[in-house]
Amino acid sequence: MGDLHYGSGSATFFRALFKSAGRESAMMAMCGDLTTRGLIEEARGLAEAISHYDGRIVAVLGNHDYEANNQEEIMDILEEAGVHMLERGVYVTGDNAIGIAGTKGFCGGFLNCRIAPFGERILKMFINETYKEANRINRELKTLKAGFRIVCYHYAPVRDTCIGEHTEVIPFLGSSILSDPVDTFKADLVLHGHAHNGMEKGKTLAGIPVRNVALPVHNKKYALYDTEMFRTHGKDT
Ligand SMILES: [Fe+2]
Ligand SMILES: [Fe+2]
Numbered sequence: 001m002g003d004l005h006y007g008s009g010s011a012t013f014f015r016a017l018f019k020s021a022g023r024e025s026a027m028m029a030m031c032g033d034l035t036t037r038g039l040i041e042e043a044r045g046l047a048e049a050i051s052h053y054d055g056r057i058v059a060v061l062g063n064h065d066y067e068a069n070n071q072e073e074i075m076d077i078l079e080e081a082g083v084h085m086l087e088r089g090v091y092v093t094g095d096n097a098i099g100i101a102g103t104k105g106f107c108g109g110f111l112n113c114r115i116a117p118f119g120e121r122i123l124k125m126f127i128n129e130t131y132k133e134a135n136r137i138n139r140e141l142k143t144l145k146a147g148f149r150i151v152c153y154h155y156a157p158v159r160d161t162c163i164g165e166h167t168e169v170i171p172f173l174g175s176s177i178l179s180d181p182v183d184t185f186k187a188d189l190v191l192h193g194h195a196h197n198g199m200e201k202g203k204t205l206a207g208i209p210v211r212n213v214a215l216p217v218h219n220k221k222y223a224l225y226d227t228e229m230f231r232t233h234g235k236d237t
Pocket of ligand 1: 003005033062064194196
C-alpha cells in the first residue's frame with residue numbers, strides 16, 4: 001500500500017488495517033507518503049501501528065515524508081519497528097525467492113512529453129533528481145539476484161496509472177525515466193503510489209506490470225498480489 005498519510009487520528013484505522021493485512025499476506029510493501037507532514041510523531045504513531053502486522057515490511061518514503069526535513073529520523077524510527085527501508089539497500093528473502101529494490105523516485109513527465117535536461121540550470125537540477133533516482137535502481141537491479149524482482153517507487157514510472165488525475169498535474173506525478181531500469185533489467189513487477197486519483201494497473205513499454213497501490217485507489221485498503229500469478233501470466237497481467 002502507499003499514501004498512508006499517517007497523521008493525528010490515524011491510529012485506530014491503521015492498527016486495524018495492519019492487523020487485517022497480516023492475516024492475508026506474508027509481506028508488505030509501503031510505497032511512500034507514509035506520513036502526512038513528515039513529522040516525527042507521525043512516524044512514531046505509524047511504527048506502533050506496524051507492530052500489529054504479522055509479516056515482513058519493506059518501504060520507501062514519499063514527498064510528504066520529506067516535508068519537515070526529518071527523512072533520516074523517519075527511516076530510523078521505521079527501521080527500529082522492523083521495516084526494511086529500501087533507500088538504505090535492497091531486500092532479498094532468505095530463500096532468494098523475492099528481491100526488492102526501491103527509492104522515492106521523482107517526476108518530470110512521460111515518454112515524448114518528458115522534461116529534458118536542457119536550458120536553465122534549475123531545470124537541469126530538477127530533472128537530474130529523477131535521473132539520480134532511476135540510476136540508483138539501475139545499479140541495484142544490475143546485481144539483484146532473486147526469483148521474482150520487484151521495484152518500489154513512490155512516484156509513477158508510467159502514465160497509465162496516472163489516468164484519472166487532472167492532465168495538468170500528470171507531469172508532476174512521475175516520469176518514464178523511472179521505468180527505464182525496470183525495462184533494461186526486466187524486473188517482474190513495479191509498485192508505486194502518489195497518484196491518488198489514478199488507476200491501479202499499467203505496464204511499462206517492455207510490458208512489465210505496474211500497480212498503483214495508493215490507498216485512495218483501493219478504497220482505503222491495501223492491494224493484495226500473488227507473485228506466483230505474475231510469474232505465470234507475466235505480460236498478460
Ligand atoms: Fe500521497
Ligand atoms: Fe506523494
